[in-house]
Amino acid sequence: MCQFLLGHGNTMTSQALLLSRMAPLGMLLVLLMASCFTFCLSHQNLEFALTNPEKSSSKETERKQTTAEEELDPAVLEVFHPTHEWQALQPGQAVPAGSHVRLNLQTGTREVKLHDEDKLQNKLKGSKKGRRLDINTNTYTSQDLKGALAKLKEGAATGHAEKDKARQAEVKRLFRPIEELKKDFEELNVVIETDMQIMVRLINKFNSSSSSLEEKIAALFDLEYYVHQMDNAQDLLSFGGLQVVIHGLNSTEPLVKEYAAFVLGAAFSSNPKVQVEAIEGGALQKLLVVLATEQPLTVKKKALFALCSLLRHFPYAQQQFLKLGGLQILRSLVRAEGTEVLAVRVVTLLYDLATEKMFAEEEAELTQETPSEKLQQYRQVHLLPGLREQGWCEITARLLALPEHDAREKVLQTLGALLATCRDHYRQDPQLRRALASLQAEYQALAALELQDGEAEGYFRELLGSVNSLLAELR
Structure with a gap:
């Protein structure tokens, strides 16, 4: 329609140009008609416009979407x-x-x-207790979060406290107080005794004149079990039980002496407080008397056991032992027939006493501290000169003839400890050289067998090393 009107408009304009050559009146009429046509074009309906702004904007929005x-x-x-x-x-x-x-x-x-x-949700899927916690940080302040965390900790602490209370209640349910148990046992005619009460009862049984020999031996046998514990051995002092057992060494019954010495040896072992009380109570003298007199071998074994427990790590007792002629008593004990077992124990004791003093001196030199009272006591123990004077260099060398390898090991160790004191005697002793040479050949063969079995550091190889070391020192 718009194109038609525009075309019609162009035609009218051409006619006006033709009439312009006509008369002036006709020219005026043509111009009037052209003005009316232009006015009509400017006021025609919007639906005949070339574009519609609203429809165009709507189409553009749809195109973008x-x-x-x-x-x-x-x-x-x-x-x-x-x-x-x-x-x-x-x-x-x-x-x-x-x-x-x-x-x-x-x-x-x-x-x-x-x-x-x-x-986080993927991790929580594998946990039965995991739950998602959504927190809006725009809603909760830092103070709110701190308060919530404090409450959480308080809840955990409360939970632990409740668990503790529950556990305590369970323990109380399973275990009853000793007083309640005593009452129940009293009703059943059963008496609960502490170790202290048991030891008092055993000492009274042993010390009673109305007790038979079997009852006394049984009391000592049971008492030895309790005094192995350090606290129990010290409790034995509190009611005079130790002194009662020491007096048992004077008994005319060999079994009483044997088991009394057995109890004393257990009580002395690594217990300085009991050792001191024993020295003051005369235990050392009584033990030496038992060893010096005619007694069964079992009695002397237990007496020697008690003596070793009393002397070890107690330099004051070692001083008293030397003053009372202990080395002479042990020498007589070793030379007696049928006492080879005692000889090995005596040699082991001498080795322990010699090395104790040596280690104490070495420790003092390394630390360079002021000598302690114990070290000063060790320095007053003149054991090695006493051994040389009492003929222990020769006695120890002769013990190499013992057939047991364990006994030979103890003798070889003691020979090494006495080497500084007995070197000259050893070099002038052809019998010792022959014994060492024989042991060297024997242990070389045994060490070779160990090596074949895959034992590069076997027992016999160590014994062979001790023999070789002594032979090298005596060249």
Whole structure:
């Protein structure tokens, strides 16, 4: 319609140009008609306009939405699959809903990753007690969160306290107080005794004149079991029980002497307080008397056991032992027939006493401290000169003839400890050289057998090393 009107308008204009050559009256009429036509064109209906602004804007919006939908269509664009780490998002890539997108201000690129909440939920799926906790940080302040955390800790502490109370209640249910047990046992005619009460009863049984020999021996046998404990042995002093047992060494019954010495040896062992009380109570003198007189071998074994327990790590007792002629008594004990077992124990005791003093001196030299009272006491123990004077150099050498390897080991150790004192005597003793040479040949063969069995550091190899060391010192 618009094109038709414009075409018609062009025709009228041409006619006006033709009439312009006509008369002036006709010219005026033509101009009037052209003005009316122009006025009509300027006031025609909007539906005949070339464009409609509202319809044009609506079509443009629909075109943009269509274009956006086409851009977001995953069939058209490449879909980016984010992970829990930040990754750069390329132009034209689409991301799944719920992804976390940010703009990296340093590089100007967009980055995307999965929400940490998804990772947390995946972890909580494997936990039976895991629950998601959503906190709106815009709603809760830091003080609110601190208060909630404090309440959480208080709840945990309360839970622990409740568990402790429950455990204590369970223990109380399973175990009853000693007083209640005593009452129950009294009703059953059963008496509960402490170790102290038992030892008092045993001492009274042993010391009673109305007790038979069997009852006294049984009392000493049971008492030895209790005094192995250091506290019990010290408790024995508190009611005079130790002195009663020491007096038992004077008994005319060999069994009483044997078991009394047995109890004393157990009580003396590594218990300085009891050792001191024993020295003051005359135990050392009584033990030496038992060893010096005619007694059964079993009695002397137990007496020697008690003597060794009393002397070890007690330099004051060692001084008294030397003053009372202890080395002479032991020499007579070793030379008696049928006392080879006692001889090995005596040699072991002498080795222990010699090395104790040596270690104490070495420790003092290393620390360079002021000599302690114990070290000063050790320095007053002149054991090695006494051994040389009493003929222990020869006695120890003759003990190499013992057939047991364990006994030979103890003798070899003692020979090494006495080497500084007895070196001249050993060099002038051809019998000792022959004995060492014989042992060397024997242990070389036994060590070779050990080596064949895959034992590079066997027992006989160690004995062979001790023999070789002594032979080298005596050259």
